Amino acid sequence: MSDATLPKPTAPALQKKRGRILGNPGLVVAALVLGLITLMAVFAPLIAPHDPYVQVLDDRLIPPAFVDAEMSDPRYLLGTDNLGRDYLSRLIYGARISLLIGLLTVLVSGVIGTTLGVAAGYFGGRVDTVVSFLITTRLSLPVVMVALAVVAVAGGSLRVVVLVLGLLLWDRFAVVMRSATMQLRNLEYVAAARSVGCSTPRILLGEILPNLVSALVVVASYEMAQAILLEAALSFLGLGVQPPLPSWGLMVAEAKEVMLFDPWVILLPGLAICILVLAINMLGDGIRDATAPEGRS
Amino acid sequence: MSGEARPILELRNVVKRYSVGRGLFARKRALMAVGGVSLAVQRRQVLGLVGESGCGKSTLAKMVLGLEVPTEGEVLIDGRPIASLGRLERARLVQPVFQDPYSSLNPRKTVASIVGLPLSVHGEGSAAERQGRVEEMLRLVGLAPRHAAAYPSQLSGGQRQRVAIARALILKPQLLICDEPTSALDVSVQAQILNLLMDLQSRLGLTCLFISHNLAVVQMLATRVAVMYLGRVVEEGPTAEVMVHAQHPYSRGLLASVLTPDPSLGLPETGLGSVFPDPLDPPPGCAFHPRCPLAFDRCGVEAPLLLAHRGNARAACHAAERQAMAAA
Numbered sequence: 001m002s003d004a005t006l007p008k009p010t011a012p013a014l015q016k017k018r019g020r021i022l023g024n025p026g027l028v029v030a031a032l033v034l035g036l037i038t039l040m041a042v043f044a045p046l047i048a049p050h051d052p053y054v055q056v057l058d059d060r061l062i063p064p065a066f067v068d069a070e071m072s073d074p075r076y077l078l079g080t081d082n083l084g085r086d087y088l089s090r091l092i093y094g095a096r097i098s099l100l101i102g103l104l105t106v107l108v109s110g111v112i113g114t115t116l117g118v119a120a121g122y123f124g125g126r127v128d129t130v131v132s133f134l135i136t137t138r139l140s141l142p143v144v145m146v147a148l149a150v151v152a153v154a155g156g157s158l159r160v161v162v163l164v165l166g167l168l169l170w171d172r173f174a175v176v177m178r179s180a181t182m183q184l185r186n187l188e189y190v191a192a193a194r195s196v197g198c199s200t201p202r203i204l205l206g207e208i209l210p211n212l213v214s215a216l217v218v219v220a221s222y223e224m225a226q227a228i229l230l231e232a233a234l235s236f237l238g239l240g241v242q243p244p245l246p247s248w249g250l251m252v253a254e255a256k257e258v259m260l261f262d263p264w265v266i267l268l269p270g271l272a273i274c275i276l277v278l279a280i281n282m283l284g285d286g287i288r289d290a291t292a293p294e295g296r297s
Numbered sequence: 298m299s300g301e302a303r304p305i306l307e308l309r310n311v312v313k314r315y316s317v318g319r320g321l322f323a324r325k326r327a328l329m330a331v332g333g334v335s336l337a338v339q340r341r342q343v344l345g346l347v348g349e350s351g352c353g354k355s356t357l358a359k360m361v362l363g364l365e366v367p368t369e370g371e372v373l374i375d376g377r378p379i380a381s382l383g384r385l386e387r388a389r390l391v392q393p394v395f396q397d398p399y400s401s402l403n404p405r406k407t408v409a410s411i412v413g414l415p416l417s418v419h420g421e422g423s424a425a426e427r428q429g430r431v432e433e434m435l436r437l438v439g440l441a442p443r444h445a446a447a448y449p450s451q452l453s454g455g456q457r458q459r460v461a462i463a464r465a466l467i468l469k470p471q472l473l474i475c476d477e478p479t480s481a482l483d484v485s486v487q488a489q490i491l492n493l494l495m496d497l498q499s500r501l502g503l504t505c506l507f508i509s510h511n512l513a514v515v516q517m518l519a520t521r522v523a524v525m526y527l528g529r530v531v532e533e534g535p536t537a538e539v540m541v542h543a544q545h546p547y548s549r550g551l552l553a554s555v556l557t558p559d560p561s562l563g564l565p566e567t568g569l570g571s572v573f574p575d576p577l578d579p580p581p582g583c584a585f586h587p588r589c590p591l592a593f594d595r596c597g598v599e600a601p602l603l604l605a606h607r608g609n610a611r612a613a614c615h616a617a618e619r620q621a622m623a624a625a
């Protein structure tokens with residue numbers, strides 16, 4: 001049969017996908033904002049105008065120009081904090097901590113949750129019973145209280161926060177991956193792969209996992225936002241990252257004492273947390289919509 | 298069938314029971330998907346397996362592919378029990394073409410990596426050699442070299458089924474299992490894929506178990522036909538014999554549906570009513586008796602055995618037996 005009798009491949013799927021991404025302004029804005037924050041975090045030493053740790057006690061609580069033009073100082077674009085440290089530099093370095101904690105937590109929880117969920121979904125039976133029990137157990141733990149208790153005992157540090165959050169936030173990964181894998185397991189291409197002689201690990205890595213990636217990215221974005229918020233909360237309570245690290249949550253906490261007279265000190269890091277979490281959530285939503293099957297976005 | 302060479306595929310009284318839960322508190326019950334099937338496929342033969350949807354054809358295919366384990370009985374491939382074969386060994390002997398080309402190809406892979414997967418799993422040849430064999434295979438099933446880089450979503454249903462056929466044939470298996478390979482396709486494309494399969498069968502000398510719910514389709518390819526009803530084979534014989542004088546009333550009903558003027562207009566009209574029995578609660582005696590125009594008292598009590606009454610065909614029917622005895 002000659003090639004001429006065959007219909008040509010249908011309209012390139014890639015172009016359609018690109019259209020869907022660019023046609024979603026939320027996704028584009030979120031990606032831009034996140035890209036900007038990431039660049040800021042990565043190149044913090046090059047961008048930050050000052051050392052975020054250096055205290056200039058003569059220059060304490062200088063307001064930024066848009067708060068009080070007369071009192072402001074052109075050397076400190078966003079003013080200085082209680083200890084005379086450049087606020088802009090601390091905010092820039094703070095992005096590092098938030099992103100680092102978000103990414104590392106998602107790495108830990110993603111590996112745990114995906115492994116459990118995929119195993120439960122693919123093997124079913126007793127494996128599924130055990131995993132479902134683990135998920136139920138995990139869901140019955142109040143995240144904030146457990147995190148507070150553990151950090152209070154183990155002492156706050158970046159490593160402890162990542163570990164505690166990573167060990168707590170895997171449930172959504174497990175639930176979503178479990179049900180997605182259950183659907184994939186029954187598809188004919190999995191049966192075909194088995195018939196062809198693929199081993200179980202090869203089927204899981206080669207056939208199942210690639211089809212879970214978009215769901216994985218969506219869950220990861222929600223969990224990353226969650227982790228960043230929890231880190232901020234823990235640090236605010238003095239149980240997370242320890243001073244003098246410029247965590248945004250810690251900055252909010254340190255600003256508590258002066259917030260009545262200088263509300264901008266608390267507003268700026270609060271706003272930074274808000275924008276970052278919003279951008280990550282919007283990115284997750286956007287990716288979910290862009291990768292949804294036709295007519296189901 | 299005695300005296301012939303060792304069959305490529307032999308099923309010995311194969312049974313598959315599923316235990317299904319009905320509702321939250323109801324006790325699990327046994328569903329007999331395949332109820333004791335014995336069949337053989339000789340080298341270079343095509344055995345057509347027909348029957349209504351739900352009669353157990355796919356379950357049978359899965360057991361032959363090693364994807365399901367029989368509850369009872371034995372599946373022998375080239376004389377060896379399938380349970381004794383390793384997964385790579387088994388893959389070299391049997392390969393499937395499934396019904397739905399939309400779910401049988403991984404959407405994240407290119408055509409070249411789908412068709413080349415069997416070769417890389419079996420560690421055959423260098424990357425360049427594998428690529429050459431993939432291209433050769435694509436040409437054989439009527440695809441162009443440019444299709445190698447395409448993703449399944451860029452292909453039509455017929456093209457996808459060609460890819461599935463290429464994947465199944467690249468290991469040169471002894472036995473090809475086609476489970477309704479055309480029934481998910483447009484009518485016009487069905488003929489193309491059937492022609493391709495017929496062409497490949499004669500060129501490569503394939504041995505094939507060809508499953509369909511459409512007797513007309515089976516007739517085009519099959520050397521022998523087996524008719525299944527509710528998990529059992531009710532008639533089996535050379536295609537010409539079954540098509541010309543079917544002995545089982547159910548086969549005759551299927552044939553009547555083929556002869557209706559335009560089978561593409563809708564569901565085939567079997568003249569048997571449309572009540573397929575509940576497999577959880579099969580009728581006693583001959584499972585076909587509630588629909589059978591020839592049923593008599595014995596049918597509701599005693600299940601008929603698959604026996605040769607006339608010619609080279611076997612049928613499981615009391616009426617056919619009575620007729621044969623009257624003729625003798």
Ligand SMILES: Nc1ncnc2c1ncn2[C@@H]1O[C@H](COP(=O)(O)OP(=O)(O)O)[C@@H](O)[C@H]1O
Nearest residue numbers: 315317330349350351352353354355356357576
């Ligand atoms: N995994 C399973 N669990 C329970 N019942 C099943 C399973 N697979 C098939 N069945 C049942 O077995 C019967 C035969 O199904 P199948 O082999 O798919 O029929 P066909 O391919 O002829 O349409 C049906 O009643 C179906 O509901």
Ligand code: SF4
Nearest residue numbers: 583586589596614615
């Ligand atoms: S055994 Fe009886 S009920 Fe069954 S097909 Fe034959 S005549 Fe009909």
Ligand SMILES: [Mg+2]
Nearest residue numbers: 354355476477
């Ligand atoms: Mg089927």
